[in-house]
Amino acid sequence: MAITKGVDLEIVEYLYSAERERREVVKVTDRYPELSFDEAYSIQEKLIERRQRDGARKIGLKLGLTSKAKQQMMGVHEAIYGHLTDDMLGLEWEPLDFSAFIHPKAEPEVAFFIEKDLEGTNVTAEDVLRVTKFVAPAIEIIDSRYLNFKFTLADVIADNCSSSKFLIGSKWMSPKDLDLGQLGMVMSKNGQVVQTGSSAAVLGHPATSVAWAVNKLGEAGKGIKKGEVILSGAVSEAISFEPNDTVIVQFAELGSVSFTCD
Numbered sequence: 001m002a003i004t005k006g007v008d009l010e011i012v013e014y015l016y017s018a019e020r021e022r023r024e025v026v027k028v029t030d031r032y033p034e035l036s037f038d039e040a041y042s043i044q045e046k047l048i049e050r051r052q053r054d055g056a057r058k059i060g061l062k063l064g065l066t067s068k069a070k071q072q073m074m075g076v077h078e079a080i081y082g083h084l085t086d087d088m089l090g091l092e093w094e095p096l097d098f099s100a101f102i103h104p105k106a107e108p109e110v111a112f113f114i115e116k117d118l119e120g121t122n123v124t125a126e127d128v129l130r131v132t133k134f135v136a137p138a139i140e141i142i143d144s145r146y147l148n149f150k151f152t153l154a155d156v157i158a159d160n161c162s163s164s165k166f167l168i169g170s171k172w173m174s175p176k177d178l179d180l181g182q183l184g185m186v187m188s189k190n191g192q193v194v195q196t197g198s199s200a201a202v203l204g205h206p207a208t209s210v211a212w213a214v215n216k217l218g219e220a221g222k223g224i225k226k227g228e229v230i231l232s233g234a235v236s237e238a239i240s241f242e243p244n245d246t247v248i249v250q251f252a253e254l255g256s257v258s259f260t261c262d
């Protein structure tokens with residue numbers, strides 16, 4: 001059974017209020033088991049429109065499930081994308097407010113800053129690098145609205161891919177000046193190493209991940225735009241954190257990015 005017009009907007013309110021009221025909710029597919037990926041993306045679009053009506057501005061995209069390990073864990077063969085809005089941007093020098101989250105986790109990522117529109121269905125990693133002005137170290141905070149962070153692929157797409165906050169480090173480099181395909185990464189929490197990885201974990205190269213998103217958007221006649229920021233997907237597993245924790249992500253060559261939490 002397809003999701004009808006009234007029902008999609010009900011789901012939007014369900015997820016949006018869960019986020020604003022910081023509560024976990026039962027996943028959408030418990031009620032609508034046949035929710036398709038296309039319907040889920042359409043709900044995601046409407047969720048972003050809802051945020052825009054409240055004053056948020058769309059500023060870019062995020063990729064999810066870009067590592068083979070995470071895809072296998074979910075039993076899927078595809079990445080997913082969601083939207084970033086300006087109210088999601090955190091600043092390194094301002095502690096994050098823990099009470100604004102449900103059950104947050106932090107992921108190390110490489111951010112892309114796009115300087116030219118790009119659209120198509122045969123876009124390559126090289127095309128993405130050509131339109132990328134800078135790359136920078138980033139941390140994404142994911143905070144699924146679903147109970148115990150458990151969901152199907154359709155659920156997580158509808159929930160804007162668990163997006164909550166993100167932070168960008170201060171070292172911005174041209175992708176021409178480093179080997180973006182194999183950047184080592186160390187993530188530590190309160191001085192203890194909690195994850196290590198390589199940017200190669202992101203579909204072999206983070207630009208391949210961005211190209212995947214452009215091609216996926218291309219199927220709907222959309223693309224990425226000049227001025228957008230794109231989080232290319234997690235380089236390692238996400239880690240949970242608590243109030244007063246400090247998390248630092250250090251990339252070889254690309255520098256570091258960190259946050260503390262109140």
Ligand code: OOG
Pocket residue numbers: 063064065066067070107140142144156161162233234
């Ligand atoms: C889905 C989003 C994960 C990534 O980079 O893999 C994600 C989840 O909540 O696991 O952003």
